Amino acid sequence: MEPGLYHLLFISTTLFFIGVYGLFTRRNLVTMLMSVELILNSVNLNFIAFNKYLWYDRLDGLFFTIFIIAIAAAEAAVAIAIIINLYRSHKSIDVEDAEEMKY
Amino acid sequence: MSGSTIIFYLLAAFTLINALLAVTTRMIFRAAIYLLFTLIGIAGIYFWLQYEFIAAVQIVVYVGGIVVLIIFSIFLTQQAGEQLPRQKLGRQLFAALAAFCGLALVMVQLALHPFIETGNKPILPTVANIGNQMLGVGDSGYALPFELVSILLLAALIGCIVIALKSKADKQ
Numbered sequence: 001m002e003p004g005l006y007h008l009l010f011i012s013t014t015l016f017f018i019g020v021y022g023l024f025t026r027r028n029l030v031t032m033l034m035s036v037e038l039i040l041n042s043v044n045l046n047f048i049a050f051n052k053y054l055w056y057d058r059l060d061g062l063f064f065t066i067f068i069i070a071i072a073a074a075e076a077a078v079a080i081a082i083i084i085n086l087y088r089s090h091k092s093i094d095v096e097d098a099e100e101m102k103y
Numbered sequence: 104m105s106g107s108t109i110i111f112y113l114l115a116a117f118t119l120i121n122a123l124l125a126v127t128t129r130m131i132f133r134a135a136i137y138l139l140f141t142l143i144g145i146a147g148i149y150f151w152l153q154y155e156f157i158a159a160v161q162i163v164v165y166v167g168g169i170v171v172l173i174i175f176s177i178f179l180t181q182q183a184g185e186q187l188p189r190q191k192l193g194r195q196l197f198a199a200l201a202a203f204c205g206l207a208l209v210m211v212q213l214a215l216h217p218f219i220e221t222g223n224k225p226i227l228p229t230v231a232n233i234g235n236q237m238l239g240v241g242d243s244g245y246a247l248p249f250e251l252v253s254i255l256l257l258a259a260l261i262g263c264i265v266i267a268l269k270s271k272a273d274k275q
Binding site: 001002003005006007008009010011013014015017018019020021022024025026027028030031033034035037038041044045048049051052053054055056057058059060062063065066067069070071072073074075076077078080081082083084085087093 | 105108111112115118119122123125126127131134135138141142145148149152154156157160161164165168169172173175176177179180181187188190194195197198199201202203205206209210213214218219220221223224225226228232233236237243245248252255256258259260262263266267
């Protein structure tokens with residue numbers, strides 16, 4: 001069967017929910033960040049698929065993908081700065097060990 | 104089945120298997136490497152779709168930037184060779200159930216939804232077209248969001264420096 005829009009949407013949906021599963025099960029901040037990256041990548045793939053197969057007369061999906069990649073890079077940099085700072089004060093990056101702001 | 108179809112299925116399987124391994128392995132460094140392969144697989148899918156510019160951006164920013172940053176932070180915060188603690192079985196089961204239910208719901212909606220493509224003349228995603236359309240100030244331009252993203256990147260840069268700075272109390 002020739003790959004088309006539905007195949008790409010299947011890949012991106014599966015990738016999104018793999019990321020959601022990782023976000024639910026992981027308790028380490030770095031691995032949670034990896035799951036967030038997977039989710040962002042699935043969204044990018046979705047935008048590109050719609051741009052390629054449905055609205056090929058414009059390039060808006062591609063622009064959104066570029067913006068998402070830029071924002072994801074900024075987000076990863078800030079998140080890692082926070083994680084390293086947290087490690088400095090708590091000697092751990094497990095979310096269970098950093099819950100004094102919870103209540 | 105043509106060669107391009109086979110390549111697509113290989114790329115899809117490569118991406119999804121590596122993504123699954125990245126969220127399930129208990130060795131954190133291996134998780135980062137599986138994430139790297141997932142991102143390369145997605146870049147391959149972009150190449151397969153003939154969106155070469157976005158594939159190059161994906162490789163440069165994600166594979167060359169974010170994964171390297173993640174590996175650095177693993178080296179700084181994790182003991183080498185130590186496995187992550189095993190999660191409770193109930194939590195894993197419920198997470199898998201929730202993810203599977205969401206996947207099933209979205210797949211059913213996708214199968215039921217008729218997608219209607221526009222009949223207009225296609226624009227090729229060449230670098231010249233991307234530059235002209237994205238930075239135009241006319242009808243389809245994205246000049247303002249582009250500037251906003253540049254300010255966001257500057258703010259993130261300064262924010263990282265401020266967060267990572269040692270305070271004066273630490274030094275003493």
